[in-house]
Amino acid sequence: MSGFNDRVGTPLASAKQSSQFPVRWRILDAAERIAALIWPRSLYPYTGYLLLVPALLLVFVLVIGLVYIGGYSLHELDLSNYRLKESFSLTNYYTAFTSATYRTVLLRSIYASLLVTVITIFLAFPYAYLMVRARRAMTRKFLLISLFLPFFIGQIVRAYGWLIILGKEGLLNNIIGFFGFSPLKLIYNYPAVILGLVQYMLPFGVLLLAPAITAISRDVELASESLGAHWCRTFIHIVLPLAKPGLVGSSVVIFTLTLTDFAMPEILGGGTTDFIANSIYDGFFQLSNSGLGAALSMILVTLGTAFVVVIFSIAGTGTLGFSKGAE
Amino acid sequence: MNDKQRNNLNLTRRDFLATSAILAGGVMLAPGLAWAAQKKPKEIIVRAWGGSWGEALKAGVADGFSKATGIKVRLDFTEDNEIKPKIWAAVDQGRVPPIHVNWDTTTNATISALRGVTVDLSDLSNLKGLLPLAKPVGLEGYPLVNTYAYVYVCAYRTEAFPEGPPKSWNVLLDPKFKGRVALYDDGIGFNPISVIVGGGSFADIPDNMEPGYEFYRKLKANKPLLGEDADFTTWFQKGEIDLACTISVNARAAKQSGIDVAWTVPKEGCKVDTDGLWVPKGLPANEEYWAKEFINFALTRDAQQKWCSMLGLPPVFPGIDPPADLVGDVSYPTKPEDFEKLIRVPSKILVENQPKWFAKFNEIFQG
Numbered sequence: 001m002s003g004f005n006d007r008v009g010t011p012l013a014s015a016k017q018s019s020q021f022p023v024r025w026r027i028l029d030a031a032e033r034i035a036a037l038i039w040p041r042s043l044y045p046y047t048g049y050l051l052l053v054p055a056l057l058l059v060f061v062l063v064i065g066l067v068y069i070g071g072y073s074l075h076e077l078d079l080s081n082y083r084l085k086e087s088f089s090l091t092n093y094y095t096a097f098t099s100a101t102y103r104t105v106l107l108r109s110i111y112a113s114l115l116v117t118v119i120t121i122f123l124a125f126p127y128a129y130l131m132v133r134a135r136r137a138m139t140r141k142f143l144l145i146s147l148f149l150p151f152f153i154g155q156i157v158r159a160y161g162w163l164i165i166l167g168k169e170g171l172l173n174n175i176i177g178f179f180g181f182s183p184l185k186l187i188y189n190y191p192a193v194i195l196g197l198v199q200y201m202l203p204f205g206v207l208l209l210a211p212a213i214t215a216i217s218r219d220v221e222l223a224s225e226s227l228g229a230h231w232c233r234t235f236i237h238i239v240l241p242l243a244k245p246g247l248v249g250s251s252v253v254i255f256t257l258t259l260t261d262f263a264m265p266e267i268l269g270g271g272t273t274d275f276i277a278n279s280i281y282d283g284f285f286q287l288s289n290s291g292l293g294a295a296l297s298m299i300l301v302t303l304g305t306a307f308v309v310v311i312f313s314i315a316g317t318g319t320l321g322f323s324k325g326a327e
Numbered sequence: 328m329n330d331k332q333r334n335n336l337n338l339t340r341r342d343f344l345a346t347s348a349i350l351a352g353g354v355m356l357a358p359g360l361a362w363a364a365q366k367k368p369k370e371i372i373v374r375a376w377g378g379s380w381g382e383a384l385k386a387g388v389a390d391g392f393s394k395a396t397g398i399k400v401r402l403d404f405t406e407d408n409e410i411k412p413k414i415w416a417a418v419d420q421g422r423v424p425p426i427h428v429n430w431d432t433t434t435n436a437t438i439s440a441l442r443g444v445t446v447d448l449s450d451l452s453n454l455k456g457l458l459p460l461a462k463p464v465g466l467e468g469y470p471l472v473n474t475y476a477y478v479y480v481c482a483y484r485t486e487a488f489p490e491g492p493p494k495s496w497n498v499l500l501d502p503k504f505k506g507r508v509a510l511y512d513d514g515i516g517f518n519p520i521s522v523i524v525g526g527g528s529f530a531d532i533p534d535n536m537e538p539g540y541e542f543y544r545k546l547k548a549n550k551p552l553l554g555e556d557a558d559f560t561t562w563f564q565k566g567e568i569d570l571a572c573t574i575s576v577n578a579r580a581a582k583q584s585g586i587d588v589a590w591t592v593p594k595e596g597c598k599v600d601t602d603g604l605w606v607p608k609g610l611p612a613n614e615e616y617w618a619k620e621f622i623n624f625a626l627t628r629d630a631q632q633k634w635c636s637m638l639g640l641p642p643v644f645p646g647i648d649p650p651a652d653l654v655g656d657v658s659y660p661t662k663p664e665d666f667e668k669l670i671r672v673p674s675k676i677l678v679e680n681q682p683k684w685f686a687k688f689n690e691i692f693q694g
Binding site: 077079080081082083099100101104105163167168169185187188270271272274279282284285286287288289290 | 506552679
């Protein structure tokens with residue numbers, strides 16, 4: 001460590017002495033000087049904000065894209081050259097709101113989102129509760145692995161898995177046939193889409209509920225039971241209210257993911273149960289009408305945002321972050 | 328002009344012959360010289376449909392082109408509707424487009440031509456002598472070149488029709504086949520037929536499509552499946568459908584792979600259409616040249632014979648015999664009486680009306 005105490009002196013002596021320092025030290029000194037030039041010590045209190053910059057840039061790019069889409073939505077398609085007209089108009093929004101097709105598709109998407117959210121939460125809650133409260137580590141691990149396994153299998157593959165299981169010559173119909181019954185039409189309809197979506201959303205539901213349930217002290221439940229409350233009353237009056245942040249967070253995520261889903265209706269719907277994302281795809285790609293596709297996109301974004309704002313303002317942001325409940 | 332200058336312009340007979348010979352030689356050698364002059368890219372990318380379609384293009388055109396030029400051909404199986412906006416955006420933004428050649432439906436290619444993103448192919452040497460079908464209708468020059476015709480047939484599972492092929496498209500309404508009939512998810516291939524089977528006539532298209540819409544409303548009750556080319560093969564294979572309006576190529580490919588499928592042209596007729604090839608604007612000059620040469624190669628007799636025979640479709644090169652299994656099949660039209668059973672809607676009408684038809688089709692089946 002020689003040299004550290006001799007740093008003060010004439011520049012010549014200092015240079016001579018510093019040249020005696022190990023190379024590694026000198027590199028680090030140089031790096032420190034460069035870092036001080038780029039990010040001076042006076043800015044240190046803002047270092048945390050600096051780390052936010054990449055994420056903010058990503059969001060900014062997303063917003064720019066949205067602004068462009070908003071702009072496209074205000075131009076009508078000119079069928080003579082398949083370009084958007086220069087003039088601004090609300091024709092695309094008029095088409096979207098007055099067309100029976102888009103009204104049906106929009107309502108179908110909203111209804112499916114609500115249905116999937118309710119069913120998924122109903123199934124995810126006991127799973128998450130058991131996963132958190134199980135006494136045996138093996139049970140917890142088993143439940144955790146079972147939950148994460150589907151994450152390694154993409155949505156498309158899972159949808160095709162359902163086709164194999166529920167198809168006319170699929171596993172389930174083979175079993176039905178074995179008992180002498182006629183095959184059932186189990187795919188290419190609305191229930192099949194809902195089933196596929198529930199299976200897809202279940203891990204999201206469980207993972208967002210688990211932290212909220214973990215935060216509920218076991219002692220509170222024991223206290224309730226020791227005061228004579230049946231497990232059912234304990235669940236309704238203790239567990240459920242305390243798990244509200246998790247319920248809010250998972251509901252928002254499941255609802256918005258379902259509302260914007262494309263693959264499940266496309267693969268399991270048989271072409272007649274489109275969601276709004278499928279109509280957006282058709283607008284952009286099948287009809288080559290980017291104006292209409294953009295208008296439908298804006299409606300979808302507005303709808304999803306409105307839902308989230310309403311839920312957050314009623315119930316807080318839950319496990320997603322900054323609600324009073326989380327404080 | 329002085330005498331010296333005038334003398335300089337006077338050509339002797341010998342000079343004239345020598346100059347003519349050089350010019351003639353130049354003209355004859357020009358294509359060869361151009362081949363030599365244009366730097367060859369390592370590969371060219373051709374957008375194609377997958378399955379039997381892509382295999383036919385590879386074996387019939389791409390392999391031969393690579394052998395002749397040494398340029399590798401990569402097939403890009405991006406969905407035709409998805410590549411379209413990518414090319415449009417690239418051309419509009421002055422970027423190099425993602426592909427060199429687009430194998431496209433004539434309707435989609437016409438839309439791209441109207442948008443002004445296609446390279447003119449009028450100077451291709453192999454255009455001469457092709458059937459009139461090769462020339463795009465209603466467009467100046469050759470912003471695309473049609474390469475063959477195809478028919479949207481009535482494909483059916485023979486097991487479901489023990490008494491022979493269906494005679495009318497009305498079979499789609501038979502409750503016996505509820506949930507077991509299929510159409511393309513945008514109505515393509517069936518829209519004009521729906522008008523005729525719905526009680527209208529060819530003259531009603533495009534001004535009065537109501538008979539067709541009425542037919543669709545009835546068909547909706549029979550819960551049809553709506554899909555793409557690949558879906559039809561899967562659905563037939565998995566026993567999900569008994570009946571579909573699909574391109575004969577898909578039915579033939581399914582049959583060749585052992586699936587119990589046959590096809591017919593019902594009494595109301597079938598829609599006949601064309602596919603084509605085009606080159607997007609914005610490629611480097613040498614790549615554009617070789618992309619055009621790829622199309623030129625696809626129009627040679629050998630390439631047309633091999634490619635179209637594998638597809639089972641009538642090429643635009645005249646005088647090519649149909650594959651043995653399609654001789655006398657109306658879905659491989661060769662004679663005027665074959666074409667009388669088929670319905671061809673001009674591309675211009677399709678381009679102008681398809682969005683409206685699609686909107687109505689969606690309204691009925693999604694509603």
